[in-house]
Amino acid sequence: MKTTTFVCETGNYHTFCPISCVAWLYQKIEDSFFLVIGTKTCGYFLQNALGVMIFAEPRYAMAELEEGDISGNLKDYLELKRLCLQIKQDRNPKVIVWIGTCTTDIIKTDLEGIAPRIETEIDIPIVVARANGLDHAFTQGEDTVLAAMVHRCPEESTEKNPAAHPPLVLFGSVPNTVVTQLNYELEQQGITVTGWLPASQYGELPALNKDVFACGVNPFLSRTATTITRRRNCTVIRAPFPIGPDGTRAWVESICDVFNISPIGLKEREDQIWKSVEDYLDIIRGKSVFFMGDNVFEIALARFLIRCGMIVYEIGIPYMDRRFQSSELDLLEKTCYEMGVPLPKIVEKPDNYQQLQRIRSLHPDLVITGMAHANPLEARGITTKWSVEFTFTQIHGFSNTREILELVSRPLRRNKALNASKEWFNFESNQELVLSNK
Amino acid sequence: MKLAYWMYAGPAHIGTLRIASSFTNVHAIMHAPLGDDYFNVMRSMLERERDFTPVTASIVDRHVLARGSQEKVVENIRRKEQDEKSDLVIVTPTCTSSILQEDLQNFVDRASIESVGDVLLADVNHYRVNELQAADRTLEQIIRFYLERSELQKTTILQKTTEPSVNIIGLSTLGFHAQHDYRELKRLLNDLGIKVNLVIPDGCEVSTLKKLPQAWFNLVPYREIGLMTAKYLQKNFSMPYVSTTPIGMIDTATCIREIRHIVESVNPNKSNTNLTSHFESYIELQTRFVTNSTWFSRSIDCQNLTGKKAVVFGDATHAASVTKILARELGIRVICAGTYCRHDSDWFREQVQGFCDEVLITENHTHVADMISRTEPSAIFGTQMERHVGKRFDIPCGVISAPVHIQSFPLGYKPFIGYEGTNQIADLVYNSFTLGMEDHLLEFFGGHDTKSVALLNQIEENDLNWSEDGMKELQQIPGFVRGKVKRNTEKFAREQGITEITKQILYAAKEARGA
Numbered sequence: 003m004k005t006t007t008f009v010c011e012t013g014n015y016h017t018f019c020p021i022s023c024v025a026w027l028y029q030k031i032e033d034s035f036f037l038v039i040g041t042k043t044c045g046y047f048l049q050n051a052l053g054v055m056i057f058a059e060p061r062y063a064m065a066e067l068e069e070g071d072i073s074g075n076l077k078d079y080l081e082l083k084r085l086c087l088q089i090k091q092d093r094n095p096k097v098i099v100w101i102g103t104c105t106t107d108i109i110k111t112d113l114e115g116i117a118p119r120i121e122t123e124i125d126i127p128i129v130v131a132r133a134n135g136l137d138h139a140f141t142q143g144e145d146t147v148l149a150a151m152v153h154r155c156p157e158e159s160t161e162k163n164p165a166a167h168p169p170l171v172l173f174g175s176v177p178n179t180v181v182t183q184l185n186y187e188l189e190q191q192g193i194t195v196t197g198w199l200p201a202s203q204y205g206e207l208p209a210l211n212k213d214v215f216a217c218g219v220n221p222f223l224s225r226t227a228t229t230i231t232r233r234r235n236c237t238v239i240r241a242p243f244p245i246g247p248d249g250t251r252a253w254v255e256s257i258c259d260v261f262n263i264s265p266i267g268l269k270e271r272e273d274q275i276w277k278s279v280e281d282y283l284d285i286i287r288g289k290s291v292f293f294m295g296d297n298v299f300e301i302a303l304a305r306f307l308i309r310c311g312m313i314v315y316e317i318g319i320p321y322m323d324r325r326f327q328s329s330e331l332d333l334l335e336k337t338c339y340e341m342g343v344p345l346p347k348i349v350e351k352p353d354n355y356q357q358l359q360r361i362r363s364l365h366p367d368l369v370i371t372g373m374a375h376a377n378p379l380e381a382r383g384i385t386t387k388w389s390v391e392f393t394f395t396q397i398h399g400f401s402n403t404r405e406i407l408e409l410v411s412r413p414l415r416r417n418k419a420l421n422a423s424k425e426w427f428n429f430e431s432n433q434e435l436v437l438s439n440k
Numbered sequence: 441m442k443l444a445y446w447m448y449a450g451p452a453h454i455g456t457l458r459i460a461s462s463f464t465n466v467h468a469i470m471h472a473p474l475g476d477d478y479f480n481v482m483r484s485m486l487e488r489e490r491d492f493t494p495v496t497a498s499i500v501d502r503h504v505l506a507r508g509s510q511e512k513v514v515e516n517i518r519r520k521e522q523d524e525k526s527d528l529v530i531v532t533p534t535c536t537s538s539i540l541q542e543d544l545q546n547f548v549d550r551a552s553i554e555s556v557g558d559v560l561l562a563d564v565n566h567y568r569v570n571e572l573q574a575a576d577r578t579l580e581q582i583i584r585f586y587l588e589r590s591e592l593q594k595t596t597i598l599q600k601t602t603e604p605s606v607n608i609i610g611l612s613t614l615g616f617h618a619q620h621d622y623r624e625l626k627r628l629l630n631d632l633g634i635k636v637n638l639v640i641p642d643g644c645e646v647s648t649l650k651k652l653p654q655a656w657f658n659l660v661p662y663r664e665i666g667l668m669t670a671k672y673l674q675k676n677f678s679m680p681y682v683s684t685t686p687i688g689m690i691d692t693a694t695c696i697r698e699i700r701h702i703v704e705s706v707n708p709n710k711s712n713t714n715l716t717s718h719f720e721s722y723i724e725l726q727t728r729f730v731t732n733s734t735w736f737s738r739s740i741d742c743q744n745l746t747g748k749k750a751v752v753f754g755d756a757t758h759a760a761s762v763t764k765i766l767a768r769e770l771g772i773r774v775i776c777a778g779t780y781c782r783h784d785s786d787w788f789r790e791q792v793q794g795f796c797d798e799v800l801i802t803e804n805h806t807h808v809a810d811m812i813s814r815t816e817p818s819a820i821f822g823t824q825m826e827r828h829v830g831k832r833f834d835i836p837c838g839v840i841s842a843p844v845h846i847q848s849f850p851l852g853y854k855p856f857i858g859y860e861g862t863n864q865i866a867d868l869v870y871n872s873f874t875l876g877m878e879d880h881l882l883e884f885f886g887g888h889d890t891k892s893v894a895l896l897n898q899i900e901e902n903d904l905n906w907s908e909d910g911m912k913e914l915q916q917i918p919g920f921v922r923g924k925v926k927r928n929t930e931k932f933a934r935e936q937g938i939t940e941i942t943k944q945i946l947y948a949a950k951e952a953r954g955a
Contacts, residue, residue, distance in 0.1 A: 014496065017474060017475060018475055042566075043476060043534055043535050045447055046447060046454065046478070047478045049445075049446055051478065060445070063444065063445050066442050067441060069567040072567065089443075104536040107505075108505065135472075135473030136474075137502055358492075373481040374477065374480035374481050374484050377485075377488060378484065378489065378493075
């Protein structure tokens with residue numbers, strides 16, 4: 003079997019800033035407050051990227067740095083204490099998460115040093131995460147926050163483990179309905195999930211110690227996995243991610259395998275899901291995809307789409323942790339082999355400009371990309387799907403297979419609907435324009 | 441540090457990028473960490489732009505922090521120059537990169553030695569100016585750069601055009617209804633017999649900038665972007681400029697008259713009376729017959745708007761213009777007019793003086809929301825933020841200024857400027873208020889809203905008790921003013937030390953404050 007090719011480019015690519023993780027994390031952790039310590043640029047990004055969410059009395063805010071903060075004329079400790087007291091008074095959260103940004107990193111604000119002092123003085127836990135664009139891309143913001151939360155998890159559980167197997171903790175932020183669905187899938191195999199990191203309440207953080215087995219549900223959580231292993235001596239279960247019926251089945255099987263349980267009825271469940279989405283598969287089968295890469299879900303999604311019968315030309319990805327994603331990579335290779343398609347090239351830290359040249363020559367049926375490129379590509383006759391939607395849609399587990407396919411097939415279905423009237427617009431005569439740059 | 445949830449004007453580099461991406465064949469390189477190129481998304485989404493936004497980030501990552509950018513920025517400039525064959529590359533720092541204190545000017549100098557095109561470093565301080573001020577500065581910087589060069593090369597075209605002509609300064613990407621305004625402006629100037637010499641920066645090539653001085657004068661339709669350039673051109677090329685925004689019937693006429701004065705003074709040979717009568721008859725024709733809004737404001741329908749209370753908030757240009765229209769042209773009472781352009785607050789106060797009860801200058805959206813909840817207007821004219829405040833208080837809102845979202849980039853023709861603009865604004869204003877007859881009928885029949893008042897109770901404080909008959913009476917009040925009446929009554933009851941609100945108290949409160 004041929005092994006996967008990895009390429010690393012210049013890193014001049016478009017993605018969201020990792021502080022965007024506050025958007026979903028503040029909704030997930032219901033009693034939290036996220037304070038992003040940064041500049042107008044960060045604030046402007048958040049208010050534009052999160053659109054209307056800003057108006058629903060969000061539990062996040064900017065601590066906007068002013069010139070006095072940058073030049074050291076104001077004391078960070080006093081300023082942060084003042085703001086946190088105000089937050090405590092107005093919102094009374096159970097935890098305040100400080101999100102460090104590029105600016106606090108460059109001016110070396112000692113957030114980790116200041117936080118414990120203020121924490122005792124105002125009597126609210128303060129978790130510090132550095133989700134900056136110097137080190138991280140988009141979804142990795144969640145990784146920094148969860149890794150910081152690991153330290154707040156209790157060492158020992160107050161309750162006795164009711165299950166016949168060692169305690170199992172799942173990590174990764176997913177909507178509560180997905181939590182229920184994934185818990186259910188494991189229950190079917192006689193596995194009880196002891197806890198989730200994060201839980202919907204800060205006070206419900208799971209106990210982490212050497213007896214605990216942990217398993218990730220999102221592919222961008224490598225720092226969290228490392229922290230759990232090194233600081234709490236937990237065993238992290240290597241598994242593909244529960245995205246698509248193939249991924250979900252492999253994920254459940256890997257967990258069963260660790261607990262010496264032989265899975266029951268999984269194959270039937272997978273087959274049944276595949277059968278139920280046949281209408282979508284008809285649309286996408288044989289079509290080609292190009293991932294420009296921006297949210298680290300790319301490997302798992304590509305693997306699923308190959309299983310659906312698509313051909314993947316390139317998997318762009320911001321950051322590739324080959325250890326944390328090893329099982330997912332193995333499954334990708336296996337899937338390619340079984341489907342009889344060549345292994346796609348994995349491009350780390352892609353260069354968007356170079357990618358556009360490749361898209362021009364390959365002319366894929368679908369490009370999964372950020373919004374910066376979507377409209378210009380569509381105008382050049384290339385069909386696109388906005389990648390961020392995969393982050394904000396429920397895509398985990400057996401039950402959400404339809405959701406992913408709904409997203410992937412939507413542009414193709416739209417094209418089909420519009421093509422019916424194509425000659426009426428005389429689009430053919432515009433083919434010259436396709437992919438010409440200017 | 442300040443606690444902030446929302447901001448009206450963006451950071452400085454957004455202004456620079458708006459200018460850079462407005463020109464044709466100009467590329468901007470941001471010295472920025474990953475994720476700061478959010479401008480591309482905004483442009484592509486809001487303007488539904490078909491072309492790739494000519495903005496690239498030269499990424500500042502951990503390696504750059506450790507070793508400095510070294511060759512990276514220079515290499516990125518070179519590469520862009522080769523790939524895109526840009527006439528000009530503008531390097532812009534971001535707030536993060538500006539504290540690194542790297543010598544970007546040095547990179548720019550080095551890159552420009554080998555470049556065929558030009559390379560400039562945007563001269564803006566990220567901690568002192570906002571998006572609008574930065575846009576104004578960057579535009580002036582580019583104009584100055586090219587005119588100084590053409591001066592040296594003696595290629596500047598100083599000879600005025602034979603026919604009266606104008607440069608329109610300040611039309612840029614992501615401007616509020618800017619594309620529509622431009623079309624309307626061009627039509628207006630064409631009707632007056634004035635040729636448009638150059639429009640900057642929108643769609644302009646830098647190589648044509650040497651032609652700027654051949655226009656007879658400059659027109660700056662929006663105060664926020666372009667005044668610095670107009671002043672520079674006045675000082676160095678003695679070009680007069682008009683900065684009266686032609687929004688609203690009266691200001692459009694004022695703007696046209698200012699143009700007439702300039703045209704007369706530049707070309708004194710032409711028979712003045714002819715020009716005067718030509719311009720004046722044009723204004724009269726447009727005002728009386730071509731637009732509908734003059735007649736509309738005199739029609740019976742508009743009578744119902746008389747004395748209705750409104751609040752206006754937005755950038756200086758639009759908020760001032762709309763305040764004046766509401767007060768002078770539609771007979772609406774503006775209880776408060778405000779702007780977030782603090783740097784231009786003196787001008788704003790001067791403009792709205794006499795047209796509103798109160799002026800609010802703030803960049804804090806909660807101050808605006810507080811003012812709205814205190815004054816309880818019948819309609820709000822503001823930005824996207826005020827629209828949401830209006831939703832919260834159940835007060836209709838017309839959007840008249842940036843910041844806006846995609847809904848305010850309409851596909852249809854919707855200028856704010858000129859005579860068609862007055863029609864659009866009249867529609868916007870009229871549709872924002874509850875329609876006159878509907879208003880009466882609702883009041884007469886007790887409203888069509890039969891939702892229980894109990895819902896309202898849940899969100900209010902509970903120190904007051906509504907008696908059964910008081911509640912019944914409250915339910916009779918039309919839905920869209922019920923909340924207001926309820927609040928007023930409760931306020932009244934608290935002031936009077938009353939805990940149980942009966943029908944009588946409700947009436948007493950109404951009488952006491954005319955609720």
